[in-house]
Amino acid sequence: xxxxxxxxxxxxxxxxxxxxxxxxxxxxxxxxxxxxxxxxxxxxxxxxxxxxxxxxxxxxxxxxxxxxxxxxxxxxxxxxxxxxxxxxxxxxxxxxxxxxxxxxxxxxxxxxxxx
Amino acid sequence: xxxxxxxxxxxxxxxxxxxxxxxxxxxxxxxxxxxxxxxxxxxxxxxxxxxxxxxxxxxxxxxxxxxxxxxxxxxxxxxxxxxxxxxxxxxxxxxxxxxxxxxxxxxxxxxxxxxxxxxxxxxxxxxxxxxxxxxxxxxxxxxxxxxxxxxxxxxxxxxxxxx
Numbered sequence: 001x002x003x004x005x006x007x008x009x010x011x012x013x014x015x016x017x018x019x020x021x022x023x024x025x026x027x028x029x030x031x032x033x034x035x036x037x038x039x040x041x042x043x044x045x046x047x048x049x050x051x052x053x054x055x056x057x058x059x060x061x062x063x064x065x066x067x068x069x070x071x072x073x074x075x076x077x078x079x080x081x082x083x084x085x086x087x088x089x090x091x092x093x094x095x096x097x098x099x100x101x102x103x104x105x106x107x108x109x110x111x112x113x114x115x
Numbered sequence: 116x117x118x119x120x121x122x123x124x125x126x127x128x129x130x131x132x133x134x135x136x137x138x139x140x141x142x143x144x145x146x147x148x149x150x151x152x153x154x155x156x157x158x159x160x161x162x163x164x165x166x167x168x169x170x171x172x173x174x175x176x177x178x179x180x181x182x183x184x185x186x187x188x189x190x191x192x193x194x195x196x197x198x199x200x201x202x203x204x205x206x207x208x209x210x211x212x213x214x215x216x217x218x219x220x221x222x223x224x225x226x227x228x229x230x231x232x233x234x235x236x237x238x239x240x241x242x243x244x245x246x247x248x249x250x251x252x253x254x255x256x257x258x259x260x261x262x263x264x265x266x267x268x269x270x271x272x273x274x275x276x277x278x
Contacts, residue, residue: 026135058167066221097218
């Protein structure tokens, strides 16, 4: 069974990716990489990753989040995070990445932040 | 009588699946030893990062090399050893992932996480080459609110007693 699932919704030019499962070494990190790259290939550079159902991220998953953030920014876009679970929040806090990403607890606020 | 130490050793293939296997194994031992859910998560994550380090940096994903995992349970601590068959490294040579210039690095956070999540962490040269990561967590006191209620690590999933 895949460790991560991703479903993408569109809101007036903003791609909202609902992720659930684990973003960890192996297929979880690979799926996140592919999802962000596919969106960029389609010219979509306003991306929100909804991590509300992501209960585990390891260093490989953190690396993939950073990689996605940088790739989107290099195309002139933004990648933002939504609905962090406590474990993911704590992990981003101790790695100081909480200060790097725009993080939201509310979907409509996250969407409005692009406008 | 000498204090009881339980000991478990496994040799893992240099394969992504070994990362999950090592994590699951250590979490089971930690649960049996009485660690609560949060501590089991931290121990599992640390072992995961240690085996990723051995898989990727130490053995450079070469399938002919092995990863050696050992778990010791003393009366006071759970100690985990992860040994690879690579060239070894010094802890002082590992870049600080919290430094401003490394914040957007896509790798290099594993050692930091092991240090953050365990009570003790160090790297030694392996006896037969490679790097040996040694990490330890103090056991919760029996009957403490931090314990999950198991009073013995001799349940199913705990390591066997060393002869």
